[in-house]
Amino acid sequence: MNVGNVFFALCSVAALVGAICTVLAKNPIRGAMGLLLTIVGIAGLFLKLNAQFLAAIQLIVYAGAVVVLFVFVIMLLGPDAGHGEPKTEPTGRVLRGLSGLLMAALALVSLALVLLQTGDDKPQRFGHVGPQHGSVEAVGQQLFTKAIVPFELATALLIVAVVGAIAVARSRHQVRTKKQSPSATRRFFHGPLHPRDAGRPLTGEEL
Amino acid sequence: MNILGNVVEHYVLLSALIFTIGSIGFLVRRNVLVQLMSIELMLNAVNLALVAFNRRHVGDMNGQVFSFFIIAVAAAEAAVGLAIVLSFYRLKQSVFSDDADQLRL
Numbered sequence: 001m002n003v004g005n006v007f008f009a010l011c012s013v014a015a016l017v018g019a020i021c022t023v024l025a026k027n028p029i030r031g032a033m034g035l036l037l038t039i040v041g042i043a044g045l046f047l048k049l050n051a052q053f054l055a056a057i058q059l060i061v062y063a064g065a066v067v068v069l070f071v072f073v074i075m076l077l078g079p080d081a082g083h084g085e086p087k088t089e090p091t092g093r094v095l096r097g098l099s100g101l102l103m104a105a106l107a108l109v110s111l112a113l114v115l116l117q118t119g120d121d122k123p124q125r126f127g128h129v130g131p132q133h134g135s136v137e138a139v140g141q142q143l144f145t146k147a148i149v150p151f152e153l154a155t156a157l158l159i160v161a162v163v164g165a166i167a168v169a170r171s172r173h174q175v176r177t178k179k180q181s182p183s184a185t186r187r188f189f190h191g192p193l194h195p196r197d198a199g200r201p202l203t204g205e206e207l
Numbered sequence: 208m209n210i211l212g213n214v215v216e217h218y219v220l221l222s223a224l225i226f227t228i229g230s231i232g233f234l235v236r237r238n239v240l241v242q243l244m245s246i247e248l249m250l251n252a253v254n255l256a257l258v259a260f261n262r263r264h265v266g267d268m269n270g271q272v273f274s275f276f277i278i279a280v281a282a283a284e285a286a287v288g289l290a291i292v293l294s295f296y297r298l299k300q301s302v303f304s305d306d307a308d309q310l311r312l
Contacts, residue, residue, distance in 0.1 A: 009211065019228040045255060054275065054278075058278065065282060077293075082241075088305055096235050125213050133262075142271075168290040169289075
């Protein structure tokens with residue numbers, strides 16, 4: 001056991017514990033904290049896999065933006081953000097339990113098939129890579145040459161998502177402004193137009 | 208020895224476990240916020256598998272570029288999903304997916 005092995009073990013245990021916390025949490029804010037733990041653990045695994053750029057991106061985008069967005073929404077909803085699960089009819093409960101069990105069984109069977117397969121090919125250790133692998137230069141080179149079209153499409157997607165999120169989430173009540181006075185000229189000048197009218201109170205009739 | 212964390216199998220195993228946990232959470236939980244977090248878990252698991260496979264191909268960054276795009280799409284998805292949750296809460300005063308039954312006959 002060297003430092004790399006211990007680092008892998010720590011990060012993977014953190015990621016697993018965080019994932020289980022996220023799914024089991026009664027309080028959604030605890031779920032968000034579990035998600036944060038998973039994300040930090042996976043960022044550590046990215047570092048172990050020589051993907052420094054992606055580890056930084058993972059921390060900035062997920063831990064810095066997505067989890068904060070989740071926490072904002074949970075705090076905005078306050079106590080209504082759902083503590084525990086509502087009571088429902090037993091049919092739905094049985095169906096949900098069955099679907100969860102089916103998913104777990106599928107995963108277990110596939111894992112067992114993979115782990116128990118008999119073959120003489122030993123697991124192949126990672127080869128040595130230089131500092132270039134996973135650096136900003138290498139990923140950016142690929143991103144701006146071969147993947148330039150998806151990159152530009154991703155920018156369009158992000159803009160559309162931001163505009164769509166604002167359009168969906170803003171409340172309809174605050175859109176309407178207060179009633180405006182009928183005359184545009186009067187609104188514009190906002191006072192008597194002629195010195196002769198300086199002493200008279202504005203009624204709105206003179207325009 | 209010292210094979211722990213130095214072969215791609217360990218990362219793919221961990222990725223499969225996290226993906227399964229996320230999918231079970233999405234199927235079983237009914238709090239929409241927790242369901243969205245489960246989706247994020249699944250996307251993270253896929254990212255981990257892609258980067259782990261990319262580690263085997265020295266000098267090729269395709270897996271990491273894929274992962275980069277998945278992170279971008281996940282951020283967009285979280286923003287739109289949480290906006291829909293807020294809108295749904297405003298409509299129904301609830302965050303449980305059972306209450307989203309307007310299309311039910």
